[in-house]
Amino acid sequence: MSQTSEAPGAAADEAVLPGAHAGRDTPEEQPSTRDRILRVATAEFARHGATGTRVERIAAQAQVNVRMIYHYFGSKDDLFLAVLESAYQAIRDAERALALERTSPEEGMRRLIRFSWDYYFAHPEFTALLNSENLQQGRHVARSQTLAAVHSPLLERLTELLARGAREGVFRAGVDPMQIYVSISALGYFYVSNRYTLSAMFQRDLMSPQCLEERVAHITELVLGYLLQPATPIASHAPRKKNP
Incomplete structure (x- = not known):
């Protein structure tokens, strides 16, 4: 099925499938219909990719x-873009809680x-969605009208x-x-997205707690090794040279 072939612009239909409300939370706790579609779509796109996901499966x-999905999102392409925008917004919101402006520069970078x-490990759907969008050559993100504004605050805080x-x-x-x-x-994403092949090639369990801590310590040392002034040493595993 092509990504744009599924009848965008169908008339709104507020009816849901039989039994849709059975076993649901109380009305106060129920997500909106749009949020429910977005949540299911996120899982489906993460599992099957932008091209392999079927709108009928999301609707079910x-x-x-199905018409309600088109009512809220217009097309499968637009639904995938909404999923990407929601995923990026979530990580940007979580980054804001780091309060980098209240830390020392080095501590802020470590945080x-x-x-x-x-975040990559807590939200595997995020890396899966990015993998899918890169296979699409970023064409959905390129036409987003909100993502530039979503990323600006992060760059402003990092610049400061x-x-x-x-x-x-x-x-x-x-x-x-x-x-x-x-x-x-990049230093974290590559490790996460290639953990299975890397584990097989190097014959090591790269998901063991020890390997995970070693990796994040390595990333921290690399980044701070570049940023810190020479007069501010950081721990290094390199052997010291003896004086002649």
Whole structure:
């Protein structure tokens, strides 16, 4: 099924499938129909990808008519974009709770690195959705009207953290905040998305607690090793050179 072939613009239909409300939470606790569709769609797109997901399956699991999905989202492409926007908004909201502006520059960077690492494992659907969108060459994200605004506050806080670190003589000056964030993401994302093949190739359980802690410590050391001024040493496993 193509991603744009499924009758966008169908008339609104407020009816749900028989038994849709059976065993549901109280009315105060029920998510809205749109939120319920979005939650089910997130799981389906994470499992089957942008092209393998079927709107009919989402409708059945969300206990709504297919037409209602088109009423709220317009098309399967638009639904996938809404899922991506929701996923990005969730991680940005969680990052805001780090309160980087209230920490020392080094502690703020450590928090951001640890947060990014932990988030990938706590939300495997996030990496799955990103994998799917990259297979689509980012075409959904490219037409989003909200994601640029979602990312701006993060870059602003990171810019301020780096600038404060430079003013205090802790961080080197002239660091591009986007490059730092991409590096932090890449160092964790590759490990998470390739953990099965890497474990098989290296004959090690890369998901063991020891390996996971070693990896996040390694990421932290790499990033801070780049950021910190030479006068601010960090722990290193490299052997010290003896004086001649």
